Amino acid sequence: MSLVKTDALQGKTTAKTVTVTVGATATQALEAGLCKAWIHFDGTSGTPITRDSINMSAISDLGTGDYRVNFVANFDNGYYASSGTGANTQYFFAVDQAVDPTTSNFTMRFTYAPSTTSDNDIDNVSTIHIGELA
Numbered sequence: 001m002s003l004v005k006t007d008a009l010q011g012k013t014t015a016k017t018v019t020v021t022v023g024a025t026a027t028q029a030l031e032a033g034l035c036k037a038w039i040h041f042d043g044t045s046g047t048p049i050t051r052d053s054i055n056m057s058a059i060s061d062l063g064t065g066d067y068r069v070n071f072v073a074n075f076d077n078g079y080y081a082s083s084g085t086g087a088n089t090q091y092f093f094a095v096d097q098a099v100d101p102t103t104s105n106f107t108m109r110f111t112y113a114p115s116t117t118s119d120n121d122i123d124n125v126s127t128i129h130i131g132e133l134a
Contacts, residue, residue, distance in 0.1 A: 036080070037071050037129040043086070043110070043121045065110045065119025073133050074103040080131025086110045087122040103134060 009030070011017030018030040037055035041048045048059045048067060060068040078101040084093035087110075099107040106129060109119050 032132065033130075035128050035130050036073070036075065036133055037069075038127065039069055040124070040126045041067075042123050043067060043125050044123045048125075061121075062107065063119070064121055066107070067109070067125070068099075068105050068107045069127065070105045071103075071129075075129070076103065076132040076134045078102050080129050082106060082108070082127060082129045084108060084110075084125065084127035086125040093127065 009018050016029065016031050019027045020030050022028050035054075037053075039053040039056045039059065040051045041053075041059055042051065043061070043065075046061070048061050050056065050059055055072050056069050057072045058070045060070075062068055080101065082095065082101070086093065094109050094111060095101065095107070101107070106127070108127060110122050110125065112118055112120050
């Protein structure tokens with residue numbers, strides 16, 4: 001087995017053209033499959049407390065169970081993929097229906113699963129965001 005050690009990878013043709021083989025023959029652009037932003041925070045303290053993150057500059061409390069995270073490096077467009085969890089499996093993550101994702105921030109809400117009519121401030125919130133950076 002070979003071992004490759006490097007501090008940087010760059011495509012031969014253009015910077016974003018590094019491909020990897022996935023499975024027997026399929027290839028995928030390496031950059032496209034990487035997580036571009038994530039955050040873990042406590043949303044129960046009035047002002048959300050970031051515990052750790054990558055590519056996040058700030059988090060705002062927009063109301064009970066509603067949060068907005070701002071990215072350091074913007075996405076190319078608002079069509080990136082996002083997912084999240086919070087507290088335990090009884091809470092689910094949803095994109096805020098009233099606010100479309102933008103290139104610079106993402107608005108989310110957490111709702112209690114047995115009763116989807118009530119948003120809740122919760123602890124141990126984690127979200128990830130995957131897409132093309134600008």
